[in-house]
Amino acid sequence: MKPTRSDPSAHVDKLAPVEGQATGIGAFVRSRREAHGMSLRELADLAGVGVRFLLELEHGKPTLRMDRVNHVLAVFGKRLGVVDRERPLE
Numbered sequence: 001m002k003p004t005r006s007d008p009s010a011h012v013d014k015l016a017p018v019e020g021q022a023t024g025i026g027a028f029v030r031s032r033r034e035a036h037g038m039s040l041r042e043l044a045d046l047a048g049v050g051v052r053f054l055l056e057l058e059h060g061k062p063t064l065r066m067d068r069v070n071h072v073l074a075v076f077g078k079r080l081g082v083v084d085r086e087r088p089l090e
Contacts, residue, residue: 029043029054029072029073030058040055047072049071049072057072
């Protein structure tokens with residue numbers, strides 16, 4: 001059966017994982033969602049976002065609205081923040 005436009009999983013195959021995604025925000029959200037036994041729909045409802053947005057987040061889409069990511073992270077008591085990054089020696 002061909003996925004329909006209204007089927008949120010229809011576009012997932014088009015998303016390429018981002019390098020390091022396995023330890024990124026998407027992996028964190030998915031692992032916490034699964035650990036709490038939540039479906040995508042349940043988390044989407046709690047966070048006030050759509051299922052499609054969660055699919056994109058969990059699959060490492062590189063361009064997402066930070067405010068919506070924070071809505072999802074808030075369900076788990078987290079938020080985006082500034083993290084020091086190692087800089088190459090010049």
